[in-house]
Amino acid sequence: MTKSVIDAYKELVCELHAELPRWSLVAWTSGNVSARLPDEDLMVIKPSGVSYDDLSPENMVVCDLNGVPLDKNVKPSSDTGSHAYVYRHRPDVGGVVHTHSPYATAWAAAGKPIPCAVTAMADEFGGEIPVGPFALIGDESIGKGIIETLDASRSPAVLMRQHGVFTIGKDPKSAVKAAVMCEDVARTVHLSHQLGPVESIPSQDIDSLFDRYQNAYGQKS
Numbered sequence: 001m002t003k004s005v006i007d008a009y010k011e012l013v014c015e016l017h018a019e020l021p022r023w024s025l026v027a028w029t030s031g032n033v034s035a036r037l038p039d040e041d042l043m044v045i046k047p048s049g050v051s052y053d054d055l056s057p058e059n060m061v062v063c064d065l066n067g068v069p070l071d072k073n074v075k076p077s078s079d080t081g082s083h084a085y086v087y088r089h090r091p092d093v094g095g096v097v098h099t100h101s102p103y104a105t106a107w108a109a110a111g112k113p114i115p116c117a118v119t120a121m122a123d124e125f126g127g128e129i130p131v132g133p134f135a136l137i138g139d140e141s142i143g144k145g146i147i148e149t150l151d152a153s154r155s156p157a158v159l160m161r162q163h164g165v166f167t168i169g170k171d172p173k174s175a176v177k178a179a180v181m182c183e184d185v186a187r188t189v190h191l192s193h194q195l196g197p198v199e200s201i202p203s204q205d206i207d208s209l210f211d212r213y214q215n216a217y218g219q220k221s
Helices: 003-017 080-089 102-110 119-125 141-150 172-193 203-215
Strands: 032-036 042-045 061-064 095-099 157-160 164-169
Touching: 003 032, 003 042, 003 172, 032 080, 032 172, 042 080, 061 080, 080 095, 080 141, 095 172, 102 157, 102 164, 102 172, 119 172, 119 203, 141 157, 141 164, 157 172, 164 172
Parallel strands: none
Antiparallel strands: 032 042, 032 095, 042 061, 095 164, 157 164
C-alpha cells in the first residue's frame, strides 16, 4: 500500500474523530474511531490519551490486525486490541467506533437493551440495540463480546455492559453515523419511559421499515 493511501486514511480517521465531541458522544480523551485499510491487514486508530484538540493526521497510529503498531514509538488507543479482533472476525466491517455517550451508556450501565420503540431504530438498527457482556479494557475481551453479540443481531451498535457503546460499519463514516444515531434513540426512548409504558414496534413492521431504509431510502449511488 502506498504512503499516499495510508496518509489519506489517517486524515479521514482524524476528521471523523472530530464528529464525536461535536455530537457530545465523548468527554476529554475517551472514545475512538478506527478504519480498516483496504486490501491490507492494517488499521488506523487514534493514539492513547491524546486530547481531541491535539489530534492530527500525523499522530494517527497504523497497526496490524493484532493491534501491534507499525511504529513501536507510539502507543495506540487502549481499545486497539478489541477493534483489531472485530476486523479479524468480520471482514465486512471497515470501521469501528467506541463512545461513552451519556444516554446510551446509561442503558449499558443498567444492563438493559434499548427497545425498538421508534421507527428510526427500526430503520437503522433493525430491532433493539443489544447489550454485550462486561469485559475489562486492554486486550481482546471486549472485541470478543462485540462479535458474539452483533453476530446474533442486525444492529450495528452494541451496549457493552457497564462500559459504553461500540458500533461497526462498512466504512468508518457509517460506524460514526451508527454511534450518533444510537445516542439519539437512546435519549428518545429514555424520555418516552418518563411518560409511561413503552411498546416495541411489532417485528413484522420492524422488518418492513428496515428493508425500506436499507434498500430504498436515499439516492442511488
